[in-house]
Amino acid sequence: MGKIVLRLDRMMVERKISLNELADRVGITNVNLSKIKNNKVTAVRFSTLAAICEALDCNVGDILEYQKD
Amino acid sequence: MGKIVLRLDRMMVERKISLNELADRVGITNVNLSKIKNNKVTAVRFSTLAAICEALDCNVGDILEYQKD
DNA sequence: AATAATTTATCGTTTTTCGATAAATATATA
DNA sequence: TATATATTTATCGAAAAACGATAAATTATT
Numbered sequence: 666m667g668k669i670v671l672r673l674d675r676m677m678v679e680r681k682i683s684l685n686e687l688a689d690r691v692g693i694t695n696v697n698l699s700k701i702k703n704n705k706v707t708a709v710r711f712s713t714l715a716a717i718c719e720a721l722d723c724n725v726g727d728i729l730e731y732q733k734d
Numbered sequence: 735m736g737k738i739v740l741r742l743d744r745m746m747v748e749r750k751i752s753l754n755e756l757a758d759r760v761g762i763t764n765v766n767l768s769k770i771k772n773n774k775v776t777a778v779r780f781s782t783l784a785a786i787c788e789a790l791d792c793n794v795g796d797i798l799e800y801q802k803d
Numbered sequence: 804a805a806t807a808a809t810t811t812a813t814c815g816t817t818t819t820t821c822g823a824t825a826a827a828t829a830t831a832t833a
Numbered sequence: 834t835a836t837a838t839a840t841t842t843a844t845c846g847a848a849a850a851a852c853g854a855t856a857a858a859t860t861a862t863t
Contacts, residue, residue: 666784666785666788667784667787667788668780668784669780669783669784669787669794683839683840684839684840684841685838685839685840693820693821693822694821694822694823695839695840695841696821696822696823696824696840696841696842697820697821697822699840699841699842700820700821700841700842702840702841703840703841705841705842706819706820706821707779707780707781707818707819707820708777708778708779708780708818708819708820708850708851709777709820710776710777710820710821710849710850711737711738711775711776711777712776713820713821714738714798714800715735715736715737715738715800716735718736718738718800719735719736719800719802723800724795724799724800725738725794725795725798725799725800726793726794726795726796726798726799727795729783729794729795729798730793730794730795731783731784731787731788731792731793731794733788752808752809753808753809753810754807754808754809762851762852762853763852763853763854764808764809764810765809765810765811765852765853765854765855766851766852766853768809768810768811769810769811769851769852770851771809771810772809772810774810774811775850775851775852776849776850776851777819777820777849777850777851778851779818779819779851779852782851782852
């Protein structure tokens with residue numbers, strides 16, 4: 666079975682935004698955002714996901730993707 | 735602030751698959767899949783999301799989208 | 804009308820985010 | 834090289850929320 670992977674790194678580079686800056690805008694700690702960025706979570710609350718999409722001006726598909734294997 | 739919306743309905747119509755059938759394939763109860771389908775949840779586990787993508791042969795962006803307002 | 808499919812409603816258990824904090828590692832800069 | 838800054842890792846605890854089980858209600862379908 667495939668899995669869901671987070672691709673926050675890409676968008677952050679594209680938007681030229683640092684982890685701390687994004688964490689601030691999203692409203693979560695940089696520690697937790699780091700976890701999200703590095704696929705150390707097994708779910709994300711929609712409220713958090715929405716805040717990320719808002720801050721990065723992108724859609725869910727730019728951040729979350731299903732990866733077959 | 736915008737919000738995350740689930741668009742399972744679209745893909746289910748497109749794939750011509752019933753709720754019960756999809757619930758079976760995904761491995762969760764039809765009750766819970768109904769909630770997911772009707773935006774009654776505020777998060778989804780990646781394991782569940784992956785199973786849905788697998789069953790519907792689609793990607794995350796087809797199911798989850800950020801809706802500005 | 805009868806049957807099947809979907810949705811709503813509770814309740815309980817389990818999972819997991821997220822915060823707080825401290826420490827470690829990596830990166831940049833003087 | 835030394836120092837500051839940024840990112841990651843590690844615990845611990847609390848709060849949030851998925852998901853299961855079950856029953857009931859509502860909505861299609863035949």
